[in-house]
Amino acid sequence: MSDNNLVYSTATGRIKAPAETQPLDVKLFKDGAIRIERQSKGRKGKGVMLVVGIDPEQHDLKQLAKQLKSKMGQGGAVKNGVIEIQGDDRDKLKGLLETAGFKVKIAGG
Structure with a gap:
């Protein structure tokens, strides 16, 4: 048995497989701006802001x-x-991101 198939050891417990370095599938926009979206779906009515x-x-x-x-x-x-930032104060978040040097747009309703 090789070490690559080992998933549990009594000495160290559960052994995690090495994570492959895959690039994240990030949505980038052509205008160079980032978007602040509001989402509450699947969160029991609690809203979050997505950057x-x-x-x-x-x-x-x-x-x-x-x-x-x-x-x-x-x-x-x-x-x-x-x-993801909890709450719904997109204007304040937009101001913080703009002071950090980002071009920001508020998306959605």
Whole structure:
């Protein structure tokens, strides 16, 4: 039995397979602007703001999300190249992103 097929060891517990480095399928826009969308579908009516269109090769999404969450006073996460911020204060989020040097558009209703 080779080490590549090992999934559990009594010494270390569950062994995770090495993650293959696949580029994220990020939606980038031709006009160079990022979009702030609002989504509440599948979240029991709780709305979140999605920051879409940031290139993960040029910016550290986790660090940017951490800064935005602390300045907004909200929770959030980074999932599949999209920054999710809880709540619905898109104007404040737009101002924060513009001061960080991004061209921002508010998308959706």
